[in-house]
Amino acid sequence: MSKDIATPVRTKEILQKHGFTFKKSLGQNFLIDTNILQQIVQAAGVTNKKAVIEVGPGIGALTEQIAKSAGQVLAFEIDQRLLPILQETLAPYPHVKVVHQDILEADIGRIIEEQLTEYESLSVVANLPYYVTTPILFHLLESGVRFEHIVVMIQKEVAERIAAKPGTKDYGSLSIAVQYYAESKVEKIIPKTVFIPQPNVDSAVLKLTLRDKPPVQVNDEAFFFRLIKASFAQRRKTLLNNLLHNLVAKDQKEELLQLLDHVQIDPTRRGETLTMEEYARLSNELQKIVG
């Protein structure tokens, strides 16, 4: 039996054999540490009754470790040059399907329906291309597909912002937007040395556990997300100033102050001190005076 793909020797052999050159523009940093890959798969609780979606299989390093535990794997890869390589490296795993597609363009729900058969639950496990981390996460979260977990390797700084609690320096619109859909936890910090080529930033494994329903009652989700964005537009400004600059007309200042008083939120607070519950309360009231 051949060595795992994710060993430095085998990876170099595969790359050399196919004359593969990395495309920085596609965020191609491949993992060469089997232990770390196994920890990622374990964090997602993958079993043979479960199906897994992978984004960006590369030469199949993580795909292989997922395939050892999962019942079915469906991987989306944008780079055409990797398809013949994957066909060869993943040949021992017939329950893996590779789709040549930009995940951001994919109708994920439809492709899952077409490509996967019965499964107990579905999760995403991926070492994401860092240039599109947040668009991919939102594409998955907003897809309407009922994922159990999303376990991804991403930039450490982004993982910390996503999992941050109110009142901390990392807490921001990204934390609230993701936490609206999922419980978020940084599982592990990963050094640059386990990738080739090495990225410029440290990485982390982020685990999202999707909620059955949002933790707060929001009447208009689009407005709720607009409010959050506006409240964090300039971190050093008070909530009042951010809202007057980015969401509420200046001549509605008095009305806004009364409304903040009514929902019991001090206008001099900064956006990062408000909890999701406070944003929901504010959103449901503010929506009535903002078009």
Ligand code: SAM
């Ligand atoms: N999974 C492999 C590993 O861990 O070694 C490779 C991970 S590498 C960080 C990211 C992978 O995502 C690359 O294979 C890249 O070609 C692919 N990719 C980049 N943008 C993509 C997109 N929009 N849709 C699908 N795959 C993409």
